[in-house]
Amino acid sequence: MSGENSKKSGEIGEKLASALLEKIGWQHQIHNISISCNNSSHINASGNQKKSHGDDIVYIYNNPFHDETTVVVHISVKNKSKGYPKTATAISKEFKEHIEELKELIQCAKYNPEINSFLNAFGAKVNVKHIGVLVWLHNDKDSLDRNILPTIAKSRLNLDGDTPYYVIDSGRASFLLKVINDLSNKSNGNYQFYYPKIGTYILVDSDRKGKFLPIELISSDIITAVVDVDGKNKFYLYSREGFDELTCKNMIAYALNFSAGLVNEIYVGFPDYNPTQDDIIVKQVNFSFKERSEKIQVFSYNESILNLFQG
Template identity: 35%
Template sequence: MGENSKTSGENGEKLTKEFFELIGWKGAVKGVSVKCCNSEHECKTHGNDYVYIYDNFLHENRTDVVFVSCKNSKDGYPKATKSLQNLFKKHLNELEKIADCSKFDHDIDKMVHNQEVRKNKNYIGLLIWTHGNSESLHKDIKTELKNIQLNLTSKIPLYFVDMSRFSFIVDALTHLQYENASDEYNFYYPKLGDIISSEDKRYGKKLPIELLVSDLIPIRIEKGENISLHLYANQDFSEENLKKLCSLALDFAGDWVQNISIKFRTYHPANDIQIKDSVLMTFNNNVNIDVSSFNKNSLNLLEKK
């Protein structure tokens, strides 16, 4: 039992390490132990699986300090909803304690100040909970978790990436790299409300925490003189979803965009083409918009121009 638990934990850390490479979180520090500074925690130390520090260009003058806890369930998540909820609460409560004490740890503070951090430091807890059941990689468990009582007391925001979101991001970015192997690409940082300083670049190699937990990944691709915007959506194709994403893409796009590509989880090039063409006709603009799926199969040959 102990050996299986160790192997499962090592698999979780390995998955997270490779995941960080994909999303640009290179240089995350592994295995950071901190002293407990809260007598109610009933332990002397806490262990961060990873600590990652980066400038978040979705916000003006902000550096994020992320305390990461990796969990991995070897055979999949518990099938019973109550068991799933209880295990999730256990993992999240553990992360809350780790983040609470890590924020005040001297060694982590030293680690932060060794970098050129921005004016505002934002401390974050991130739970990445993966599993090894290949038949349920895309099962969304959020509906089973949304009504539970967490009883969290920390003021530090906690974020959660389950296997479904993990798989979406891996599938999308693997597809991106395959389709654009010779082109320069960056994550695009959309201007949302009053965030993003005019002095900041609107694109870069690191996926910010807000986009990490989003169902939409915006990508800026340069191919010679041509610059395009690609939106990877964790959604199935539908008329309503396409309308929303077209509006959003055009809102994101400035004068720099000549082409927009919207990638759905599912899209049938033969069965869905009439709906697609009908929607695209309603958007009178000078930007070319194409629609496809990032889950490749032989039907994708129908998308060839």
């Protein structure tokens, strides 16, 4: 019975992860590739070399932050039916196991003929970079926003090589979904994510906008986008951090810097901004940017009746 529950939980996790990734623009996902094991150090529970690794989801994209770079994302999906482990020690233990499994998979996937055939069909750039993403979700509706990233950040991992690993936990997944839903409501789907100049992309004619979120923005606590309303662009910045005077000032500064004078209207979203109580703080912060001509408005992307106060 426990095996059936585990299988069902895994199926739920893959469905949730796939739907979330589609929401952030990761279309054309490749599902459930069996990767032959070619490393004698990969040992199974019986002490023998593993025969294969299961690549749950693979996604390929050209990196908008770095010239001539194609990214191969190997996504391992884990799902807990009753919530994350209660203690930090248990969370860290499971996390290490999941990352070790993902590390071994990527070590073999780099040489997999099927992965290489997908890269050829995609038209990969000169530089190909493999990365690992652990999507670790759970199904306890009372703690869906739980953030375990501070806990797992303290874990000491034994990782060799230069492969980077990223984690999407339930809390970050919730943040991403709230941002996408808010953007969709404000634009009728007519929006693009904005890619700040944070990498090494030097081509003058490179487009700073796109329909998908690269991993650098997925793992960030700031997401930026451009919304087209009747042919007029508006710049949106979403902060995962809670609202206070200093954070508000910093986020407005980031938005002005990122938008680089390309728009006249800037909107900065927080999860907990209360327009009936916090508007005086925003007015005070705006004095720091009184020389700028852009219209700046702060809002909450957590929908409630308080949003009606802003009209």
